[in-house]
Amino acid sequence: MVLTDIEYLMNYLDEHHVPIINKKRHTYLTYHGLAEHYTYILKQGIIKNSIILQDGREFNLSYIVKPDVISLLRDEVSKYTDQPFNVRIESDEATFYQVDRVTFWNYVNANLELQNYVKNYYRKKLSENIFRSQRMVMNGKKGAVCAFIYSLIDLFGRQVPEGILIDFIVTNDDIAGFCGISSRSSVNRMLNELKNDGALTTKNHKFIITDISYLIDHIAN
Structure with missing residues (x-):
């Protein structure tokens, strides 16, 4: 081997x-x-x-x-x-x-x-x-959040009936720290937007990505 x-x-x-x-x-x-x-x-x-x-x-x-x-x-x-x-x-x-x-x-x-x-x-x-x-440079705040959540798929993602479960608890503070956003309230607002648009939901404090194409569409190429 x-x-x-x-x-x-x-x-x-x-x-x-x-x-x-x-x-x-x-x-x-x-x-x-x-x-x-x-x-x-x-x-x-x-x-x-x-x-x-x-x-x-x-x-x-x-x-x-x-x-x-x-x-x-x-x-x-x-x-x-x-x-x-x-x-x-x-x-x-x-x-x-x-x-x-x-x-x-x-x-x-x-x-x-x-x-x-x-x-x-x-x-x-x-x-x-x-x-x-x-x-950090090519995306705005929302794009940075979308890019970060998308990057979690390779690290913690697994398929579930609802979509792709990020099988790890990531806090708003940590997302802010990864994306260069000054406050967790801004992260919370953007996450709510993703949820309202049908791209994301949560279960037991973990993210479930329900529309991966939405995240990709909001990431600068």
């Missing part, structure tokens, strides 16, 4: 007996701007990455829902480096490999498979950053 890059990395870390830590829901793994000397690899769970803007607001960057390295910074030699963002646990619990940064880069530099993983990691993150920028 051919292993994926992340499966190879996790097996490699297991073979080298890298410590595993657990974090509970709504606790933070790292904080934006604080010095950190570990690299973390999500083993299981759901996390959210965010940064703190100059005005003190939190701007959400992404959810990570499957095994992946949380952040890879290019500084390979410094024992400590400032964290690029907050990492908050969104599932009931999340499990991480915790490896000293310098040790991690020693692993990478000595192993071709891990070097390929790092290259693919940077390529993927660049693509994600471009997508986020497009969502």
